[in-house]
Amino acid sequence: MNYYIVTTEIFNTLTKENISYMLKSLDDTRRLIATTDTVSERVRKFNNIDTCSNYTFTNHSDWVGDGTGVETWEIEEIEYIPEIDD
Amino acid sequence: MAITKINALALGSVAKVNSLLKASIAKINSLANVLFADSYAISKSINTSSDHSIAFTDTNDTFNFVEDEAWTISFWVKAGWNSSLNTNIHFIIGQEAGGPAYQLSDMIKMMYNESNNRLYFQYGNKTTSSNAKQKQVYWLFHTNSGSYATAYAAAGLGATYWSAANRGNVGDDDYTMITMTKAAADDAGSLTAYWNAATLGTSTEQKNEALAVGMDATGDRIWSLGSNGIHSGNDQLKCGNNTATVYNDLTIWNKELSSGEVSELYNSGTRLDATGHSAASNLIGYWKFEGNANASVGDDNFTIAGEESAIVAVGGGD
Numbered sequence: 001m002n003y004y005i006v007t008t009e010i011f012n013t014l015t016k017e018n019i020s021y022m023l024k025s026l027d028d029t030r031r032l033i034a035t036t037d038t039v040s041e042r043v044r045k046f047n048n049i050d051t052c053s054n055y056t057f058t059n060h061s062d063w064v065g066d067g068t069g070v071e072t073w074e075i076e077e078i079e080y081i082p083e084i085d086d
Numbered sequence: 087m088a089i090t091k092i093n094a095l096a097l098g099s100v101a102k103v104n105s106l107l108k109a110s111i112a113k114i115n116s117l118a119n120v121l122f123a124d125s126y127a128i129s130k131s132i133n134t135s136s137d138h139s140i141a142f143t144d145t146n147d148t149f150n151f152v153e154d155e156a157w158t159i160s161f162w163v164k165a166g167w168n169s170s171l172n173t174n175i176h177f178i179i180g181q182e183a184g185g186p187a188y189q190l191s192d193m194i195k196m197m198y199n200e201s202n203n204r205l206y207f208q209y210g211n212k213t214t215s216s217n218a219k220q221k222q223v224y225w226l227f228h229t230n231s232g233s234y235a236t237a238y239a240a241a242g243l244g245a246t247y248w249s250a251a252n253r254g255n256v257g258d259d260d261y262t263m264i265t266m267t268k269a270a271a272d273d274a275g276s277l278t279a280y281w282n283a284a285t286l287g288t289s290t291e292q293k294n295e296a297l298a299v300g301m302d303a304t305g306d307r308i309w310s311l312g313s314n315g316i317h318s319g320n321d322q323l324k325c326g327n328n329t330a331t332v333y334n335d336l337t338i339w340n341k342e343l344s345s346g347e348v349s350e351l352y353n354s355g356t357r358l359d360a361t362g363h364s365a366a367s368n369l370i371g372y373w374k375f376e377g378n379a380n381a382s383v384g385d386d387n388f389t390i391a392g393e394e395s396a397i398v399a400v401g402g403g404d
Contacts, residue, residue, distance in 0.1 A: 023201055026172055049215070065170040066327040068134065073189060074174065076215055077208075077222065078199055079291060084229060086202050 001034050003052035003075075005044040014039065016082035021075045025062050032056065032063065034075055049075055122359035127164070127261075127334035128375040129403055130312025131394030132326050138392045139322045140379065141310040143183050148370060148384055149338055150307060151194060153209065153221070153272040153299040158339040159196060160265040160280075160351060162257070164403050166331035169249045171200040175326045176314040177264065178336070183306040186213040189314060190220060192302050196266050197314075197324075203228045203247040205237075205286070207266045207277045211301045218295035221274040225286040227254075236287025240280075250328060250404075255282055257355025259401050261334055265351070267342045272299060278342075283352035285345060311336065311388065312395075330395075332403035335360070338371035338384075 001020070011022075011031040021034035030043060032052070039045075046052035049072050057069030064070065131138045144150065151157045159178060167175055175198045182192035190212035197206045203226055210220030225237040228245050241248070242255035253260055262282055269276040274292035278285065308315055311333055313322040325331075335357050343351070347365050351358070360372050361383065372383035375397060379388035390396065 023172070026170060064173040065168070066132065066134075066173055066323075066325065068173065068323045070173070071189075071323075072215060073212075077206075078174075078202065078204075079293075081226075081290070084202075084226065086226075086228070 001036060001049070002038060003034050003046040003049060004032075004039050004042045006031050006033060006039060006042050010039070010041050016080075016085070019080050019082070021078060022080040023063065023070060026065065027062070030062075032070065033080075122357075123376055124335075124357045124374075125400055126376050126397050127162075127332045127400045127402070128311070128379060128388075128390070129330040129332045129396055129398045130325055131330055131392065132166070132328070133392070133394050134313065134323045134325055136322050136391060138313075138325075138394055139310060140312055140388050140390050140395050141308055141315065141322075142386045142388050144180070144307050144309060144386055146385075147304055148386060149180060149309065150301075150303050150305070151209075151268075151340075152301040152303050154270055156268055156270045156340070156342040157194075158265065158267045158341065158343040158348075159194070159337070160263060160339075160343075160348070161336040162261040162263050162334040162357060164259070164261045164332040164334075165248055165250050165253050166329040166403055167200060167249055167326040168251065168328035169200075169247055171249075171327045173201055174199050174206075174314075174324050175331065176310070176312065176324045177333075178309065178311055179313075179315045180307045180309040181315050182302065183308045185305075188213055188215065188217075192305060192307055196264065198248065199224070200247060200249070202226065203243070204290070205264070205279060207279060209268070209277075209301070210295070210299050218297045219299045220293070220295045221272070221277070221299065222291070222293040223274050223277045223279075223289035224291055225279055226290050233288050234290065236285065237281075240282070240284035240286050255284075257282055257352065258357065260404075261332075261357075263352050265343070265348050267348070269342045276342075280345070280348050280352075282355065283345070283349040309386070330403060332398060334375055334400065336371070336373045336375075337369060339365065339368045340370050341365065341368040
């Protein structure tokens with residue numbers, strides 16, 4: 001699995017069926033994703049799920065409204081649904 | 087002939103006594119409900135850490151449900167978060183005390199995923215992320231089509247996510263009664279959800295992970311209200327944002343309540359004394375939060391840590 005932050009524009013070009021997790025940034029300009037694809041046009045790439053999670057805790061004001069971050073189990077459990085795209 | 091006459095008389099008398107008894111019981115039940123005080127609820131601080139928790143440790147296995155048992159957990163909630171939460175808010179979670187940091191160990195939980203407007207129910211025993219021992223279901227509320235339509239109608243949130251500004255269909259004092267029932271079968275499909283006693287229908291997803299769940303029936307579990315409990319030493323997260331969320335009348339039952347029994351508990355939106363419920367013999371935990379967080383049924387009293395989480399007037403938390 002690959003973990004990225006991409007812009008919304010790039011996100012819209014990706015194959016949604018290969019994305020298992022997606023979280024919009026609070027300003028709605030970026031997407032934090034887990035995908036089986038390799039994405040070359042990205043804002044940031046994470047080595048693994050732990051560094052991805054840790055980044056959101058450090059930069060929580062961009063991603064979550066409660067001052068915490070995205071925990072690893074959330075990335076694993078909160079499934080992205082392409083047909084809903086929320 | 088004579089015997090028949092006596093029998094008929096006796097039967098008539100029994101019927102008369104029965105109807106008198108039924109009337110008396112109904113009168114006592116209605117009196118109990120009239121006397122039921124519902125003046126207070128419990129407000130969970132949005133501050134995190136164990137210094138702000140609402141929790142108890144079940145040391146005598148009262149609520150140590152395992153995967154092949156039936157149970158029901160129901161509570162009333164008044165949403166305090168806003169639409170900038172963009173994460174999860176944990177309503178209630180029971181999990182292994184002193185266990186591994188991964189929060190899904192010996193776990194039963196009910197959670198609202200605000201970033202996707204979904205209600206999650208889960209149980210399992212994952213001690214690491216690769217440990218596929220979990221059952222999970224969820225429902226989403228903002229799509230009025232296909233299999234999503236039932237939950238859309240039950241919640242009444244419309245296309246907007248659930249928050250303090252949009253509480254959807256509510257009972258008295260803007261509270262929503264959320265109920266999870268589980269049948270005995272160890273399967274995600276055995277979990278059913280109700281919003282104010284209205285079924286949410288077929289879940290959006292039923293996730294049955296590959297390995298046997300294997301929950302421990304005897305170890306201590308910590309039950310936390312309004313936060314995610316213990317996790318990586320950075321515990322009691324995911325409490326919400328904006329203003330505190332308020333909870334009321336938490337009940338735990340050792341059976342799968344039927345839809346009729348959930349409706350009886352909902353009582354058209356007016357909280358009732360659950361000890362007068364027709365399934366009260368299966369009620370094993372009951373917290374009214376009337377002035378304290380002690381159990382009215384069972385012996386597990388919640389401890390309210392810190393000063394921000396508190397007993398509040400039932401109409402509070404706006």
